[in-house]
Amino acid sequence: MKLATLKEGGRDGSLVVVSRDLTLCQPVPAVARTLQAALDDWDAAAPRLAETYAALNNGHARHARPFDPRHCHSPLPRAYQWADGSAYLNQVELVRKARGAEVPASFYTDPLMYQGGSDSFIGPRDAVVAQEAWGIDFEAEVAVVTGDVPLGATPEAAARAIRLVMLVNDVSLRNLIPAELAKGFGFFQSKPASAFSPVAVTPDELGEDWRHVKLHRPLVVTLNGRPFGRPDAGTDMSFDFGRLIAHAAKTRELEAGSIVGSGTVSNRPPGLERSSIENGGVGYCCLAELRMVETIEQGQPATPFMRHGDTVRIEMFDREGGSIFGAIESTVACASDHAEGND
Amino acid sequence: MKLATLKEGGRDGSLVVVSRDLTLCQPVPAVARTLQAALDDWDAAAPRLAETYAALNNGHARHARPFDPRHCHSPLPRAYQWADGSAYLNQVELVRKARGAEVPASFYTDPLMYQGGSDSFIGPRDAVVAQEAWGIDFEAEVAVVTGDVPLGATPEAAARAIRLVMLVNDVSLRNLIPAELAKGFGFFQSKPASAFSPVAVTPDELGEDWRHVKLHRPLVVTLNGRPFGRPDAGTDMSFDFGRLIAHAAKTRELEAGSIVGSGTVSNRPPGLERSSIENGGVGYCCLAELRMVETIEQGQPATPFMRHGDTVRIEMFDREGGSIFGAIESTVACASDHAEGND
Numbered sequence: 136m137k138l139a140t141l142k143e144g145g146r147d148g149s150l151v152v153v154s155r156d157l158t159l160c161q162p163v164p165a166v167a168r169t170l171q172a173a174l175d176d177w178d179a180a181a182p183r184l185a186e187t188y189a190a191l192n193n194g195h196a197r198h199a200r201p202f203d204p205r206h207c208h209s210p211l212p213r214a215y216q217w218a219d220g221s222a223y224l225n226q227v228e229l230v231r232k233a234r235g236a237e238v239p240a241s242f243y244t245d246p247l248m249y250q251g252g253s254d255s256f257i258g259p260r261d262a263v264v265a266q267e268a269w270g271i272d273f274e275a276e277v278a279v280v281t282g283d284v285p286l287g288a289t290p291e292a293a294a295r296a297i298r299l300v301m302l303v304n305d306v307s308l309r310n311l312i313p314a315e316l317a318k319g320f321g322f323f324q325s326k327p328a329s330a331f332s333p334v335a336v337t338p339d340e341l342g343e344d345w346r347h348v349k350l351h352r353p354l355v356v357t358l359n360g361r362p363f364g365r366p367d368a369g370t371d372m373s374f375d376f377g378r379l380i381a382h383a384a385k386t387r388e389l390e391a392g393s394i395v396g397s398g399t400v401s402n403r404p405p406g407l408e409r410s411s412i413e414n415g416g417v418g419y420c421c422l423a424e425l426r427m428v429e430t431i432e433q434g435q436p437a438t439p440f441m442r443h444g445d446t447v448r449i450e451m452f453d454r455e456g457g458s459i460f461g462a463i464e465s466t467v468a469c470a471s472d473h474a475e476g477n478d
Numbered sequence: 479m480k481l482a483t484l485k486e487g488g489r490d491g492s493l494v495v496v497s498r499d500l501t502l503c504q505p506v507p508a509v510a511r512t513l514q515a516a517l518d519d520w521d522a523a524a525p526r527l528a529e530t531y532a533a534l535n536n537g538h539a540r541h542a543r544p545f546d547p548r549h550c551h552s553p554l555p556r557a558y559q560w561a562d563g564s565a566y567l568n569q570v571e572l573v574r575k576a577r578g579a580e581v582p583a584s585f586y587t588d589p590l591m592y593q594g595g596s597d598s599f600i601g602p603r604d605a606v607v608a609q610e611a612w613g614i615d616f617e618a619e620v621a622v623v624t625g626d627v628p629l630g631a632t633p634e635a636a637a638r639a640i641r642l643v644m645l646v647n648d649v650s651l652r653n654l655i656p657a658e659l660a661k662g663f664g665f666f667q668s669k670p671a672s673a674f675s676p677v678a679v680t681p682d683e684l685g686e687d688w689r690h691v692k693l694h695r696p697l698v699v700t701l702n703g704r705p706f707g708r709p710d711a712g713t714d715m716s717f718d719f720g721r722l723i724a725h726a727a728k729t730r731e732l733e734a735g736s737i738v739g740s741g742t743v744s745n746r747p748p749g750l751e752r753s754s755i756e757n758g759g760v761g762y763c764c765l766a767e768l769r770m771v772e773t774i775e776q777g778q779p780a781t782p783f784m785r786h787g788d789t790v791r792i793e794m795f796d797r798e799g800g801s802i803f804g805a806i807e808s809t810v811a812c813a814s815d816h817a818e819g820n821d
Contacts, residue, residue, distance in 0.1 A: 146518055146733070175489055213733055215556045215597035218666070241657070249663040250593040254558035254733035264629060265729065286607060287813060308729060314584070320592040321664015323561070327729040386608065386651060386670040390489070390556055390597035470630060 136188035137336045138299065139461075140170050140208045142258065147171060148208040152184055153334050154191040157461055160202035161187055170210050170335070174392040177282055177298060181337075204461040209256040209331035210301055211280070216393035217253035217329065219276070219305055220246050220379040222372050226401040226424055233427040246374045246382045249322050251305075251329065253394065259333045259461065262468035263306050263441075269325075270310030271441040271467050275356045275420035275449045277368050278303045278396040279376050280335060284389035293384060294348045294377030300341065302332035302354070303396055304449055304463045309423055309440060331394075332449070333461035341459070348375035350451075352459070354400045356420055357448045364418035366402035368451075399424065441467045479531035480679045481642065482804075483513050483551045485601065490514060491551045495527055496677050497534040500804055503545035504530055513553050513678070517735040520625055520641060524680075547804040552599040552674035553644055554623070559736035560596035560672070562619070562648055563589050563722040565715050569744040569767055576770040589717045589725045592665050594648075594672065596737065602676045602804065605811035606649050606784075612668075613653030614784040614810050618699045618763035618792040620711050621646045621739040622719050623678060627732035636727060637691045637720030643684065645675035645697070646739055647792055647806045652766055652783060674737075675792070676804035684802070691718035693794075695802070697743045699763055700791045707761035709745035711794075742767065784810045 137155060140148035141162075147169040151160040166183045167173035173180040190196040221227060224242060231238050257263065265271050280299040288296070311325035338345045344352050351369030356362075374382075380395050400420045404410035410428055412418035419425045426436035441447070450462040480498060483491035484505075490512040494503040509526045510516035516523040533539040564570060567585060574581050600606065608614050623642040631639070654668035681688045687695050694712030699705075717725075723738050743763045747753035753771055755761035762768045769779035784790070793805040 213558045215558060216595060218595070221663075239661075242661075245661075247661055247663055248666050250595055250666050250669075252559060252561070252593055252730060253596070254736055255731050269729070311729070316662055318582075318585075318588075318590055319659055319664075320564075320590055321662075323591050323593050323726070324729045326593075328731070383666070386612070386654070386667045387595060388598050388671070393597055 136185050136340060137334050138170060138184065138210060139202070139334045140210050140212060141206050142208045144168065146212065148212050151202070152187040152191060153202050157202055157204070157334065157458060159191050159196065159199040161191055161196050161199050163187055171392050174280065174282065174298060177391065204333035205260050207260070207333035207461070208258045210299070210335040211256070211331070211392060211394065213255055214253040214392055214394050215390050217251035217396070218248055218383040218393065219251050219396035219398060220248045220374060220382070221398035222246060222374040222379060223398055223401040224373045225371050225403045226399050229424060229427045233430045243373065246379055247398070248379065248382055249326070251326055255328055257328045257330045259330055259463045261330060261465070263330070263465050264468050264470050265308060265327060266469065267440070267442055268310065269308040272307045272309050272422045273441070273447040273449070273465060274305040274307055274399040275354050275364065276303045276305055276397045276399055277350050277354070278331065278394050279380070281380055281389055281393045281395060282391045284380055284384045284393065286384060286386065286388045288381055288384045290375070290377035290381040293380035294375070296380065297338055297376060299335040300338055300345070300350060301335040302449055302451060302460050302463055304330045304447065304465050305396060305399070306330065306465070307421070307423070330463050330465050332463050336459060348377040352451050352453070353417070354420060355450050355452065356418070359446055362412045362418065364412065364420045366400050366417040366420060368397065368400045371402050372397065443467050443469050479528050480677050480683060481513060481527065481553060482545070482677045483553050483555060484549050485551045487511065489555065491555050494545070495530040495534060496545050500545055500547070500677065500801060502534050502539065502542040504534055504539050504541050504543065506530055514735050517623065517625065517641060520734065547676035548603050550603070550676035550804070551601045553642070553678040554599070554674070554735060554737065556598055557596040557735055557737050558733050560594035560739070561591055561726040561736065562594050562739035562741060563591045563717060563725070564741035565589060565717040565722060566741055566744040567716045568714050568746045569742050572767060572770045576773045586716065589722055590741070591722065591725055592669070594669055598671055600671045600673045602673055602806045604673060604808070606673070606808045607811050607813050608651060608670060609812065610783070610785055611653065612651040615650045615652050615765045616784070616790040616792070616808060617648040617650055617742040618697050618707065619646045619648055619740045619742055620693050620697065621674065621737050624723055624732055624736045624738065625734045627723055627727045627736065629727060629729065629731045631724055631727045633718070633720035633724040636723035637718070639723065640681055640719060642678040643681055643688070643693060644678040645792055645794060645803050645806055647673045647790065647808050648739060648742070649673065649808070650764070650766070673806050673808050675806050679802060691720040695794050695796070696760070697763060698793050698795065699761070702789055705755045705761065707755065707763045709743050709760040709763060711740065711743045714745050715740065786810050786812050
């Protein structure tokens with residue numbers, strides 16, 4: 136089934152069930168007012184949400200209304216846990232290669248993961264408010280939402296705890312990263328609020344494209360309306376979501392509603408010169424990767440980071456061409472523009 | 479006023495108002511069932527909670543019942559944000575000195591802060607379940623809970639957003655830290671679930687001891703019943719809570735209920751040889767600091783990390799000797815013992 140959260144009814148918004156084709160939705164206050172409430176009591180809530188989903192798809196839902204992703208918040212407007220992995224090692228290898236450094240052997244066996252902030256996500260169509268000087272970048276990723284995961288869970292047990300799948304734009308402020316990482320405590324200011332896809336879906340909804348605990352579909356990224364990337368999220372993912380969740384749960388239990396991300400999707404191209412979409416490649420899911428390729432090829436990056444007014448769109452389509460999750464559309468704004476827009 | 483959360487009524491527990499002397503408490507379901515709910519609508523909730531607090535202290539509360547910290551969860555059993563600073567630079571200087579490294583100049587102007595996991599805290603008397611080989615340590619700190627903090631808030635505005643003050647044991651797994659930090663993404667597995675004091679208090683409750691956005695009282699730490707530390711939390715704190723919150727809010731807004739920590743409390747001793755309590759010093763708020771002093775003095779640490787069965791107690795007393803927040807008492811357990819204990 137497909138679930139979304141409308142921007143109405145308080146800080147956590149209002150849970151709706153969404154039809155498979157994303158045209159209709161229905162609030163379910165008798166089951167759960169918020170997605171977190173449904174996740175807190177998933178075994179009781181899921182069958183009842185599934186009934187509404189079936190009714191929506193059959194045209195029998197009594198309280199159906201049109202679904203408009205512009206009214207959506209992120210499925211969890213605020214969450215208790217946002218742990219983002221870095222499972223596509225091609226990207227890690229490029230970063231190091233651009234720097235002239237080696238990839239440590241442990242990176243191939245022990246997932247990279249950072250602790251993200253989760254108190255205040257932006258919605259899928261909300262502005263990214265940031266200064267251009269900070270080096271504004273997007274990172275297109277796949278993420279899962281878990282149920283309760285016990286401390287020390289195996290990857291297999293962790294995989295069974297996956298409740299929902301969604302997309303994420305893990306907004307990154309590249310120019311703040313070097314100084315922040317040099318301090319040794321990881322990301323903080325360089326990872327502002329992320330935006331998630333309007334719709335989160337249960338893994339069964341993905342059919343054969345959800346296998347080996349990975350999502351096997353191209354992640355489609357456009358920048359200001361032009362194709363920028365379409366790498367396959369199931370290809371070159373070195374650690375599946377079960378392993379990523381188990382990594383996060385090694386020394387702590389994870390509470391229901393924890394979000395675990397894949398890291399920027401990235402495919403290993405046959406050769407660097409063929410990696411961009413213009414050259415017939417699959418392109419990229421963040422500007423930094425293109426800039427690293429440019430650095431390796433030309434000695435320095437040529438593509439700038441995002442400027443105020445730039446828009447990145449992140450979406451994934453099923454085999455029939457239907458949008459699975461709806462699109463994330465993040466436009467960059469400066470604080471003063473944003474304040475004016477809010478007046 | 480003083481607030482606590484009892485372990486009853488669901489994942490977020492049940493909010494109670496606690497009398498100043500910590501002997502009585504009263505649920506306030508008509509005001510807010512949970513502390514997060516009160517923080518979400520603080521301006522409406524706070525005056526009503528204050529009425530109950532006054533009634534409790536005057537002996538006029540109709541539904542008062544005995545308060546037992548053993549039945550408490552952390553005030554926020556799960557939170558949306560847990561950002562922990564490192565505001566006592568004496569500790570940072572010792573870490574570097576033990577390594578033979580310099581402290582970067584930026585550390586004196588730009589707070590160190592890491593993004594903590596907040597989905598599943600342990601209670602103030604709950605076991606810390608971890609393997610001894612991980613190098614189990616405590617970190618006794620002060621933390622504040624904020625209201626909504628806008629993106630880019632000044633330290634002054636951030637200070638005004640402080641709603642509550644509490645203590646925290648930021649459990650740390652020292653032997654996992656070097657490999658984790660070497661990966662460059664900061665702490666994750668090395669920072670398992672933290673434990674907070676049974677009671678959170680409003681700043682006005684602290685009187686003159688809350689000034690310059692710092693808490694000026696000794697933080698009292700005992701290890702297996704023996705005095706271990708009593709440094710003053712207001713002394714040698716290089717960044718006040720306003721600056722720490724503003725640092726966290728530089729590129730993102732903080733949602734009501736965000737927790738911001740001080741980092742391990744540490745006072746600069748007149749000389750290393752006089753830093754331990756046995757030698758007339760104020761002692762330490764974590765084992766690592768003592769081990770660093772031992773390393774500087776003797777070439778290697780002599781004090782082991784915590785072993786299964788060890789208990790650390792963290793508490794703070796008002797000028798009359800009353801416990802302000804109740805005590806955190808964390809006993810270390812291995813996973814199998816803990817499972818038996820739960821049977």
